[in-house]
Amino acid sequence: MRIQRRILQGLLLVCLATTFIAPEQIAIASTPASEQAQILLEEMTPEEKVGQLFLVTFSGTDVSTNSPIYQLIANYHIGGIIISRANGNILVEENAAENTWTLISELQKIEYYNSYRKQPEALITTPPTYIPLLIGLSQEGDNSSHTQILNGVSPIPSQMAIGATWDTGLAQQVGTTAGKELSILGVNLLLGPSLDVLEVPQPSEPNDLEVRTFGGDPYWVGKMGQAYIKGIHEGSQNRILTIGKYFPGLGSADRLPEEEIATVRKSLEQLQQIELAPFFAVTGDAPSPEATIDGLLTSHIRYQGLQGNIRSTTRPISLDPQAFNLLMELTPFGTWHEQGGLMISDSLGSQALRQFYDPTGNSFNARQVALDAFFAGNDILYLGNFADSNLPDTFTTIKNTLDFFAQKYEEDLTFAERVDESVLRILAKKLSLYNDFKLETVLAPQDGLAALEEKSQIAADVARQGATLISPSRSELNNNLPNPPTTNQRIIIITDSFEDEATGKPALEVNTLQESILRLYGPRSGLLITRANLTSYTYKDIIQLLDFPAESEAIGASLSQANWLIVAALNTTGDRPNSRAFHRLLSERQDLLQDVNVVVFAFNAPYYFGATDISKIDAYYGLYSNLPSFVDVAARLLFKEIPNPSGASPVSIPGIGYDLISATSPDPEQTFSIYLNEAPPTEEDIQGETHPDATPSFPVYNVGDVIDIQTSPILDHNGHPVPDGTPVQFVVVSAVSGTNYLPLVETKNGQAQTSFLVEQAENLQVYATSLPAESEILQISVANPGSVDGEVQIAPTASPTSTPTLTPTNTPEPQRVITTLPPLKPTGPSWPNWHVWGLSFLITTAFALIAYQTGAIFGQVRWGIRWGFSAFIGGMLTYSYLALELPGSELLTSSPSLLWNVILAVLVGSSIGWGIAILVRFLVTRSSKIDKSGD
Structure with a gap:
């Protein structure tokens, strides 16, 4: 008897402990940091x-x-x-x-x-x-x-x-x-x-x-x-x-x-x-x-x-x-x-x-x-x-x-x-x-x-990968400037060099780019250029030339003899009138720029030049930073050591019509892939043999299957994945049911996916559009259940229909929307949750009261209490087993009928608990009778 009582007491404690397993752990457990912070706070004075x-x-x-x-x-x-x-x-x-x-x-x-x-x-x-x-x-x-x-x-x-x-x-x-x-x-x-x-x-x-x-x-x-x-x-x-x-x-x-x-x-x-x-x-x-x-x-x-x-x-x-x-x-x-x-x-x-x-x-x-x-x-x-x-x-x-x-x-x-x-x-x-x-x-x-x-070289890596050819296109650049500067050509460099108030030094020294060119391509590095043919001026010098030409004849003469004019530009602002020096030179002294190769490097933002200014520039590059490593990359671009810079402007540039929204939209020149997440066997796999000259087969599904499809990364005009939220339209085409447009989905990490249910045997062609880009076409075969050797059974139609075109229009009118795949897990209430727990608790309690009342009716009040507790323990242990997702529980909790399954399981558990208690009473009574008969 004592052992039986202890077993019942132990089960009761376990039940009480597991009864209050929180279905949704809303409260955040106190972390050591928060606890320690609270202790510190209590020790502090108001000051x-x-x-x-x-x-x-x-x-x-x-x-x-x-x-x-x-x-x-x-x-x-x-x-x-x-x-x-x-x-x-x-x-x-x-x-x-x-x-x-x-x-x-x-x-x-x-x-x-x-x-x-x-x-x-x-x-x-x-x-x-x-x-x-x-x-x-x-x-x-x-x-x-x-x-x-x-x-x-x-x-x-x-x-x-x-x-x-x-x-x-x-x-x-x-x-x-x-x-x-x-x-x-x-x-x-x-x-x-x-x-x-x-x-x-x-x-x-x-x-x-x-x-x-x-x-x-x-x-x-x-x-x-x-x-x-x-x-x-x-x-x-x-x-x-x-x-x-x-x-x-x-x-x-x-x-x-x-x-x-x-x-x-x-x-x-x-x-x-x-x-x-x-x-x-x-x-x-x-x-x-x-x-x-x-x-x-x-x-x-x-x-x-x-x-x-x-x-x-x-x-x-x-x-x-x-x-x-x-x-x-x-x-x-x-x-x-x-x-x-x-x-x-x-x-x-x-x-x-x-x-x-x-x-x-x-x-x-x-x-x-x-x-x-x-x-x-x-x-x-x-x-x-x-x-x-x-x-x-x-x-x-x-x-x-x-x-x-x-x-x-x-x-x-x-x-x-x-x-x-x-x-x-x-x-x-x-x-x-x-x-x-x-x-x-x-x-x-x-x-x-x-x-x-030990200084990091990460700035140099960013400079090389971020360098951008803003204007013209690569093909036009090769026509405009087929060759880099040569030894006998004169190069004039104009630098927006001004003193920074905070540092007392210019962000770009007047000779920064010149010294970089000499270090990389001068007498000690192949003699592609000589110091005698390099001259550097500041924006202030150019303003002097424009405002007081008689006092700046030497600068004018130098410019008129130049073969190359290289500009190291920063920002343009009304607070610095000198920042507009190159703009003014382009508009006021075009005579000095005839037959001169004009190359501009933007060491700040790239949007300070208008369309007219850029039309007078042979090559315009964006560097976005004035650090020495970016100046070096500018020199390498000038001498075509970096022929195809891989960067792209992360902001719009009105002067060349570069709109960032358009640039990050899908590139129409691409044909992205579309594939099945978990493809079934192809017809060849089912038949167990292949023929070298046979037409490639496509996957075979059965009627009632759910097809899960996904795109490869969709790229924008710069060759990068499109932003999240880019709309993608999946289209399913068949000779039987026509063209069907699935609900619109959006990209995540450059890709989009969707699912649909096939309702009849037919051959399908699936593609996706993310305007203006389109995917390749995916072929899918759908067979009737029980068809032999993967044979596709096409549902008969009242009259022959022509195969619809696979080219979507810009504003498609849906003919029929295919049933969309429900989530892999049922869309019932989340599990575990307070709703199911509350009903389970009430039902178990009611069943326990019934068990107790039954014992009381037969004059067995003590056993009635035991029966009630046993029924309650059985029901709540069953709920806890399901809530903890122990082996086998998913058969009930993964069903759409989650609520009824759990309630039924709890009733069964309570019944088993009550039944065990009745069995214990029977064994105890029998043992007592045997003891008395022995006496």
């Missing part, structure tokens, strides 16, 4: 908590105890710092990398040692509450003001140069290089990459993005962004947080966000199609954690008609709670944010925000701006150039703001809860970088600097 919300800037490299940045770290517990060349934190010098490592290390040490100082003396022997700083910068690539470290690290190409390769592998390699080297320096926050989509280039507008974007196609910007982010994470070994810019996108803005807040006329639906698509791709729709962005930088941009009302204009997204929440309610963003994604405001001290709050520029209430940005939904507030109009300096403004936030934390419970929510998210991210907050873990080791001596 320490609000300090974590702020990213600050400072001037110079002084971090002594009297410096403002020391005071902000030691006494105000700021959470992070952004360093830059503009603020003098990073100097343009040979040992810039080592100096940056030193600065970052010192900043982290200030926080660490002051965390001890903040402890009571009685606890000085215990580990302090040390929370590392986030120390970040932007490193967008190129020799530009958006790249902070120019010396001591591997050169990084611009994002547009990467986009021109159309190679996500190269994008990842660039990210890996940048992530590895920045991590060596101690950087743990990267403001990048930019995920803006340059849908329509605006070279004449002040908001011109230039080469600070991967391109103009949302799909490809997202793919490149995913790869770049994955590279940063892998290269840094997940020691750098990536922050995507500029959410929700600046591609359609007509103002620079630093100078004036732009207003964009777009609805939320339009934003989702273009601007938001790349941000979706790196947040909730990211393919892996490594490709997921850690945070988003919210831009100061307004939208008119965001919610459909064209008369309604939002405040800047970074300050508008309603507009901000509208975006964050979109599933990819909401899911990502709930899982720990950070929202960071753009610089709250920008000139644009100052004008927004007070167009006169006389008043700027800094702490109110910070409060507005925080209430809008930002987790971290970036206080760049943050100075209140009524306070003496930035340092005082930041202190005042921190004090204000700390006071409000103690007075306003709702505000305190909102702060705790953001700080918890920030702490979890910091823990994801280091696992534990030990100084030796946080500091980048000094011996790692030796790895920076």
Whole structure:
């Protein structure tokens, strides 16, 4: 009896445990990082908590105890710092990398040692509450003001140069290089990459993005962004947080966000199609954690008609709670944010925000701006150039703001809860970088600097693969310029060389291209060219020639004697009148260009020349970056060492009629393949023999089979897979049922697939169109079940019909839609789920009550209780067996009648449980009678 009772008790415990197996595990299990973050949060003071919300800037490299940045770290517990060349934190010098490592290390040490100082003396022997700083910068690539470290690290190409390769592998390699080297320096926050989509280039507008974007196609910007982010994470070994810019996108803005807040006329639906698509791709729709962005930088941009009302204009997204929440309610963003994604405001001290709050520029209430940005939904507030109009300096403004936030934390419970929510998210991210907050873990080791001596060659790979022949076509180029320059020909090089305000140096030196040509093709490299025949001028020299020809006769004479005119072009902007030097030369002094081979290399964006300008150019190439490796590739293109550059522009170029939407549409010159995912045997396989001269057979299906078909990768005009979402129409043609158009499907990773059910025996021809491209034709044979030797039985028709043509029209009128294949798994309720579980529980409970009531009716109350429990255990064990998908369970759960199958199985299980209990009672009663008869 005791053994039987223990068995029943054990079964009851198992049943109770398995009864509450959650059919849908909605709650996310607490991770060690989140648990540790919660512990840290509970130990922090209000001042320490609000300090974590702020990213600050400072001037110079002084971090002594009297410096403002020391005071902000030691006494105000700021959470992070952004360093830059503009603020003098990073100097343009040979040992810039080592100096940056030193600065970052010192900043982290200030926080660490002051965390001890903040402890009571009685606890000085215990580990302090040390929370590392986030120390970040932007490193967008190129020799530009958006790249902070120019010396001591591997050169990084611009994002547009990467986009021109159309190679996500190269994008990842660039990210890996940048992530590895920045991590060596101690950087743990990267403001990048930019995920803006340059849908329509605006070279004449002040908001011109230039080469600070991967391109103009949302799909490809997202793919490149995913790869770049994955590279940063892998290269840094997940020691750098990536922050995507500029959410929700600046591609359609007509103002620079630093100078004036732009207003964009777009609805939320339009934003989702273009601007938001790349941000979706790196947040909730990211393919892996490594490709997921850690945070988003919210831009100061307004939208008119965001919610459909064209008369309604939002405040800047970074300050508008309603507009901000509208975006964050979109599933990819909401899911990502709930899982720990950070929202960071753009610089709250920008000139644009100052004008927004007070167009006169006389008043700027800094702490109110910070409060507005925080209430809008930002987790971290970036206080760049943050100075209140009524306070003496930035340092005082930041202190005042921190004090204000700390006071409000103690007075306003709702505000305190909102702060705790953001700080918890920030702490979890910091823990994801280091696992534990030990100084030796946080500091980048000094011996790692030796790895920076070996520079990566990834920029050279990007330069070679991204180089683009913009105009003319390859065949026309061979006619226009059949041969490269020769030894006796004179070459004039004009370079857009101007001094960068941030570096004090030109992005392109006047003789950069000349020296590259001499190094590769000069006296020491085959003597294809001599120094005497090379002359270089700047754009400023050309302006001098055009405006004061009498004072520039030497330049005019040099140009008139040239055989080749090579132009190294950057951007064209109204802020630099000299940037239009070559445009003016083409229109004002065509006499100097007669019988001269004119070759232009665009080391910035490729859309600054109009159709008339390009018509006067013999060869126009896009390089997209001004790094030395790109200059070398330009020289190799000039001398035809690279005869067929493989890159393609990732943005539209109006001057040559290059439209990116058309370029990324299916190429009509291709005939893509179409095939069966799981083809059945062919007729020859069935017959077991082949004949050399026989016509190739095609697969044989039976009536009632489902045919699953798929295309090969569909390529665009540049030879790359078409973007996701490209529509594809599958068509099935037969002599019996005519032409049938399957439901339209869209591509995924360049391919499309669909399925259909065959309803009668016939020969089928299947093809697909993705206008204007078409596939090859697939032949399929359908036989009646039971036909011998694969013989195809064609259903008779009332009258003969001619075989319809296989060439689809542009606007086909469907004759009959073939039944579409249902999913491989039934489309019933998902399994397991609360609905089925609830019904199973109620039915099992009811059956158990019936079993109990039966025992009670016969005067066996105790056995009635046992019968009830046994029935309940049997039913719930059966449900648990099915829910855990143990062997054999799929026979019931994979059926369309899932609900009824489970209920029936639970009833059977309850019956078996009750039956076992009845059997036990019978055995116990019998044993008792035997014992009594023995007595």
